[in-house]
Amino acid sequence: xxxxxxxxxxxxxxxxxxxxxxxxxxxxxxxxxxxxxxxxxxxxxxxxxxxxxxxxxxxxxxxxxxxxxxxxxxxxxxxxxxxxxxxxxxxxxxxxxxxxxxxxxxxxxxxxxxxxxxxxxxxxxxxxxxxxxxxxxxxxxxxxxxxxxxxxxxxxxxxxxxxxxxxxxxxxxxxxxxxxxxxxxxxxxxxxxxxxxxxxxxxxxxxxxxxxxxxxxxxxxxxxxxxxxxxxxxxxxxxxxxxxxxxxxxxxxxxxxxxxxxxxxxxxxxxxxxxxxxxxxxxxxxxxxxxxxxxxxxxxxxxxxxxxxxxxxxxxxxxxxxxxxxxxxxxxxxxxxxxxxxxxxxxxxxxxxxxxxxxxxxxxxxxxxxxxxxxxxxxxxxxxxxxxxxxxxxxxxxxxxxxxxxxxxxxxxxxxxxxxxxxxxxxxxxxxxxxxxxxxxxxxxxxxxxxxxxxxxxxxxxxxxxxxxxxxxxxxxxxxxxxxxxxxxxxxxxxxxxxxxxxxxxxxxxxxxxxxxxxxxxxxxxxxxxxxxxxxxxxxxxxxxxxxxxxxxxxx
Numbered sequence: 193x194x195x196x197x198x199x200x201x202x203x204x205x206x207x208x209x210x211x212x213x214x215x216x217x218x219x220x221x222x223x224x225x226x227x228x229x230x231x232x233x234x235x236x237x238x239x240x241x242x243x244x245x246x247x248x249x250x251x252x253x254x255x256x257x258x259x260x261x262x263x264x265x266x267x268x269x270x271x272x273x274x275x276x277x278x279x280x281x282x283x284x285x286x287x288x289x290x291x292x293x294x295x296x297x298x299x300x301x302x303x304x305x306x307x308x309x310x311x312x313x314x315x316x317x318x319x320x321x322x323x324x325x326x327x328x329x330x331x332x333x334x335x336x337x338x339x340x341x342x343x344x345x346x347x348x349x350x351x352x353x354x355x356x357x358x359x360x361x362x363x364x365x366x367x368x369x370x371x372x373x374x375x376x377x378x379x380x381x382x383x384x385x386x387x388x389x390x391x392x393x394x395x396x397x398x399x400x401x402x403x404x405x406x407x408x409x410x411x412x413x414x415x416x417x418x419x420x421x422x423x424x425x426x427x428x429x430x431x432x433x434x435x436x437x438x439x440x441x442x443x444x445x446x447x448x449x450x451x452x453x454x455x456x457x458x459x460x461x462x463x464x465x466x467x468x469x470x471x472x473x474x475x476x477x478x479x480x481x482x483x484x485x486x487x488x489x490x491x492x493x494x495x496x497x498x499x500x501x502x503x504x505x506x507x508x509x510x511x512x513x514x515x516x517x518x519x520x521x522x523x524x525x526x527x528x529x530x531x532x533x534x535x536x537x538x539x540x541x542x543x544x545x546x547x548x549x550x551x552x553x554x555x556x557x558x559x560x561x562x563x564x565x566x567x568x569x570x571x572x573x574x575x576x577x578x579x580x581x582x583x584x585x586x587x588x589x590x591x592x593x594x595x596x597x598x599x600x601x602x603x604x605x606x607x608x609x610x611x612x613x614x615x616x617x618x619x620x621x622x623x624x625x626x627x628x629x630x631x632x633x634x635x636x637x638x639x640x641x642x643x644x645x646x647x648x649x650x651x652x653x654x655x656x657x658x659x660x661x662x663x664x665x666x667x668x669x670x671x672x673x674x675x676x677x678x679x680x681x682x683x684x685x686x687x688x689x690x691x692x693x694x695x696x697x698x699x700x701x702x703x704x705x706x707x708x709x710x711x712x713x714x715x716x717x718x719x720x721x722x723x724x725x726x727x728x729x730x731x732x733x734x735x736x737x738x739x740x741x742x743x744x745x746x747x748x
Contacts, residue, residue, distance in 0.1 A: 675716025
């Protein structure tokens with residue numbers, strides 16, 4: 193289309209829009225009147241409000257607010273301000289409440305509807321008097337059942353019942369019906385095991401909704417802490433060819449047709465004869481690839497350029513474990529700090545945890561009170577102590593000595609009574625140290641080299657028998673944080689990689705950090721779902737994530 197043609201169409205559309213607006217406002221009554229009136233005189237005399245919206249039905253989003261000026265033209269439709277139940281307060285005129293029905297009670301002249309929109313544990317009670325609502329609302333009441341979604345219009349007032357506020361309702365509308373005979377969440381207490389089978393609906397329960405709100409606040413507070421501390425947020429890859437832990441428990445990523453084994457490319461020797469094993473040079477990435485178990489190695493590259501960085505994302509481990517502490521897919525918070533040692537990492541971890549737990553205590557008190565009542569009677573006291581009390585620091589050698597002394601009193605009480613230097617502490621050992629010995633969060637540091645990862649810096653003072661590593665043990669969970677000063681000496685790192693049978697060629701880029709401007713640096717990893725368990729008091733980590741992945745389960 194020519195420029196001239198576009199200009200004609202633009203002017204035509206503008207004239208049509210002006211005509212429609214003037215007809216609605218009553219400025220003109222017919223097309224002939226519009227045609228016979230000079231456009232300049234119309235716009236100057238009447239000054240129609242072209243920004244005024246045409247009347248239409250609006251479905252507000254959960255975050256919408258009514259910003260319509262009070263002096264808006266009468267032709268502007270009234271948009272009710274939507275209020276989240278957590279923000280409910282009297283004196284705001286009529287508002288809109290949207291959510292899901294928890295309970296319905298009907299009497300001769302009244303109906304009581306408890307609506308929860310997910311913003312708080314308790315929701316809000318909506319009172320509908322049959323004398324004050326229209327016939328449409330009376331008909332809608334008959335459709336109400338637990339689980340259906342509704343919009344309620346009314347005024348928030350102080351309640352005469354147990355709750356602080358309620359809605360004196362003038363209208364109610366069922367947005368989505370919920371058949372009570374098939375709804376899986378009847379009004380009774382369900383086991384957490386059953387709720388995992390309906391993970392798509394379990395956020396509507398008190399426990400999982402409260403976990404979700406606490407989890408959200410924890411995540412936001414973690415970002416806030418690191419951002420305010422000058423750390424750079426780095427997103428490291430989920431697909432990797434490196435095994436950070438050297439444990440080999442990784443999920444393979446491939447596009448090879450595993451349903452057609454006969455066509456899989458096989459390795460070949462120098463003479464071209466097929467050997468045992470798949471030739472992954474024919475795969476998508478040209479080499480064997482896996483889902484990452486950690487973002488640490490990638491994080492180190494940026495720390496050695498940007499100073500202080502952190503990652504926060506999903507990680508994966510193909511560990512065939514059905515315990516309450518392990519998931520196949522989980523999230524790790526992993527800061528890395530240049531020009532830092534192990535003490536720097538412990539200081540940062542302690543400050544971070546005190547900050548994020550303190551934020552949850554300020555912002556999620558109702559949810560924490562719920563967990564304190566139904567899951568862990570001492571939860572709030574324990575969290576308060578974490579925030580206010582300095583963490584204990586104990587060497588691994590001393591921890592072993594304390595455990596040996598305690599176990600010797602009655603070895604039969606322990607599942608793993610054999611403890612010596614070189615023992616990888618079990619959960620019962622970790623929890624005894626945190627809950628009984630110190631009754632506090634405790635850093636255990638300087639672990640034996642043989643039970644820790646290859647990248648941890650050897651301690652010179654004991655001939656390299658231990659590494660500059662630490663674990664943070666907390667009451668109720670055990671290990672929550674693991675970290676170390678990284679090995680920054682190229683020759684030492686190469687030797688350690690050889691000891692654990694890692695090919696330096698696969699880590700050439702990681703070794704370059706030691707070749708070019710190496711610096712002492714340290715970091716740690718925080719298991720985010722374990723933190724959620726610690727702060728909420730729920731025992732099973734499968735409740736700490738929306739859709740848990742573990743051996744035999746990848747539903748939803």
